[in-house]
Amino acid sequence: MPSFFLTSAIAATIVSSASALFDPSGKTNVVTYWGQGPNQERLLETCKNSAVDVINIGFITRFPDQTGTGYPETNFGNACWGDVYQNSTGQDTTLLKTCPFIGQDVIACQQTYGKKIFLSIGGGYPADYFFRSDTNARAFADFIWGAWGPVNSSWTGPRPWGNAVVDGFDFDIESVVSPSNRLTAGYTACINRLKNNLYPQDTSKNYYISGAPQCVLPDAHFTTVINRAWFDFLWIQFYNTPQCSARAGINNQNGSNRDFDMSFANWTQATSLNKNIKYYIGLPAAPKAAADDSYYLTPAEVQRTVARFYSNSRFAGLMLWEATYAATNPVCNK
Template sequence: MPSFATIATAFVSSLTLASAAFSATSKNNVVYYWGQGPDQADLSTACSNPAVDIVVIGFINVYPDQGNHSYPGSNFGNACDGTTYTTVPGLFSGSSGEETELLKKCDGINPGIKVCQAAGKKVLLSLGGGYPHNGWLKSETSANDFADFLWGAFGPQKSTWVNSGKPRPFGDAIVDGFDFDIETYSFATTPTDSNGQTLTAPESYGYDYMIARLRSHYATVARTYYISGAPQCIISDVHLGPSIANSWYDFLFVQLYNTPECSARASLTPGKSTFTLDKWEAVVAQNPNPNIRVFLGLPASTKASASADYYLTPSEVYTLTEPLYSSMEHFGGIMLWEATYAARNTICGQDYTGWMEKVLGACASNKALVTACPSSSSSSSIIRSTSSVQSSTSSRISTTSSAQISSSSSAFSSSSSSKVSSSSSAVNSPVVTSSSSS
């Protein structure tokens, strides 16, 4: 029987001919996170979806300043077997042979990244995530050292790094950049700086240093690398607000769920919303990157957020997206949490990611979103699977026939909190709510 690597290599070869050109400034990009889905399929499967343009792997959830023996830690759900790296001299603490929280054996991620990239998709690695992320940066030096580690461990593979025994969790696979999904609202201990003094604004401190350091590494190679952020929808985001004002971001995946007052759902309820995505135009106008793109961040099923009410049907997504698409100069597309939920949310024979591609295509062509099911489908109307809320009729949506959420969506597991746990993961969806602090 051929090995997984052999099959993946053959699949990559077959995709190379069909690679599509990625445009960072397109308004039609679809993004989803992968790495924390319940009983998730491997990364190669997520990367084989033709509707997705950017896949964000989550998460590096432990910072060196708080990690075992000053190493970062990671969690990619069921993609790894639990084996971790041990420390090597010359990296962070300088000790040798001590156990860390950095996962070592995640065999499917390496070929998965290559499948994605062969298909013309970009792969980003995300820092942070939801609970139990408890990280902060103690100093500018800490921020720079962390950025140097990320570049060495996940950027272009260098013989000096490998020969010294330093970690390469994804082997020779190279990510296309890094995502900042910072969501810590409370800390297990009082955050202090490198001198032991209480740190001011630990939620946001140091990310501008990290991004500048990563950008300095990016400038040394010909290949294009990206920086993205996943702020909460309230302006200004308590975690990324300062760095968004000062640092060069390529993409912002604004989380329009789990914060009731500015959620995408609230925007469809007249008089109930302080919806903010359009207001992010003024925010990003101050960013150093004139071509930064802002994404509409949505849960990919009724199980993917703190409440099923945050979920929008494709028709509702179109109602929300159509005016933004034409009015927002920096609109970039749609972000979904997350790949597994999107794949299992089948509507009229099409997964949710494919429907998001259709929504953006309809907006781009200035046409109504056609939601009619094929004649073979027994479904007769697009409905929200757990709610009686109907989609708005204010935009040009074809409603002659539509799809019912597939019963397969009931196979999703969910927790009682706003976090969605995978079968082997302590890290959850980037959906922390704190209206008082974000």
Template sequence: MKTSLLAFASFTGLLASSHAAPLRSNNATTKLSGVAAWWGQGSGASLDEVCGEKSFDIVILSFLDTFFGAGGYPGMNMQGLYSPSPAQRAAGATDLLDGTPLVPAIKKCQSAGKKVFLSLGGADASSKLDSDEQGAQLADTVWNLFLGGTKDAALRPFQNVTLDGIDLDNENHDPTGYLGLVNQLRANMKSDSSKQYYISAAPQCPRPDASLSDDVLQKTDMVWVQFYNNQQANCCNGQDGFLNSLQAWSKAVSPAQVWIGAPAAASAVGDGGYISASTMQAEIAQAKKLGLSNFGGVALWDAELAIQNGNFQDAVASALAS
């Protein structure tokens, strides 16, 4: 996904303000808006630092990149985590990681009102599912290890911390099993009335996405479309291509929200196409004229790069709020 980004291309026009009226959804009842960012694949800002930045509204921990690893449990790859816990090792779940070092930062984020998601997948992930039944099995495992489930409590990477949502970043060009995954995630989430949970997804901008089908995306709460890595696609070529793609995505994923996926720094793309903070602000202002009712905000790859790039997230947040 975002570890080897290519081009954001000509980004001329974003969308409506992040403070648009709430939209009807068949999923989460409380809508989120603002700036989301992935964290966990760089070597820059710590999660604690990211959680202290006011402009980030959603932090997406990346990645759970192996679905069925050692002992039948998932595997993780995340900054600052290096080995399984004693309990994980004893259970044979040696691809899981002891997330204890991140627990204080996650709690800091949540105490500040930020939502913390876990992203499943990534560009180099072992994210293939053979069936909806296997997808449902993964959903139950993720529910118990990271969300509101109670089974395998000793194996939970983040101990008693309950994350706020799950992000789907399938890039293997095979959507098999993901409907079962999202349906079972949603069923588990609805079984816990004590907390509002969310499901997000990150498709590539050419439609239809080869890895995440529309029937899956419509069952999520927010869809942050990757308007990069696709320099040859019409969805990224010039104002008309981008705006047409944006409107098509808005219609296709409703009632889910549509978010703009964007690189946070020039170093996030391999062959140019990054736009400066001032250009981003100007395009956001222009694109508000679209008035898309299900716009949620902007999702940045990634949080570390945004902070290093003069706090790029602040410029985005300011434009969304104006």
């Protein structure tokens, strides 16, 4: 039994009224990432999994400030060919042009399987992206809205996924740049541009903003930004950082290491612009999905972790990194 089904089933057993559809205010949602898995299947295959509610497609890996072409850089693993868009001066960019099935799969995922599809920005490689100014950050928001938001005849730029329209944008910011102010610069302007100016242009559906911070508080990228910019959800990565990981929480409960503990409760107490922001527990979907096998929780440990925080009003579900590791993990007793 793949861990996808397993972990979501564990979450569902905590509450008898678990819904098969995404409920932004619910507690049994399951989120995953797709786009960077080894030998990954089509997005549609992940969408067929009834356990999954939200899929983040990753990633936009660089901003126009880094590419120098006016377009961002994208990388969706094996889902795209190597051809790229040219900008208005005829210069090749690093914005992938031909991703044969992503657009049609996004539409099918939404219309046939009821999934929410977000486009994720950032990722762990390369980690040199940043905004040089708030003006550039707002321009980036305008670009991604034009390219992946609702179809608008006034938009003359690229539409990499055709008529497919995402349900939101995810900020998985893991940049390593200096000086340190570049870690946060522009994100408030970008996100507020989306939330306050662009999202209201289309009232046909709800659009969301999410983030995927590391578990350490204060977080170098997010702590100040969530005070000033709107986030609907944070799926926190409780892995790859030993002192605040889900594994630290299990060890603390077991009494094997009282010095470290999982930081979920601390995150829910952090100041945020959205007073009703929802938090997700992010976990590796297989042992090899994390930097070290020890970050992977057994089903029993997942159940203990969910039970520990389920009563917290900010708890909303699980995030799994990532879809391919989940789908190819045959272990059901670890």
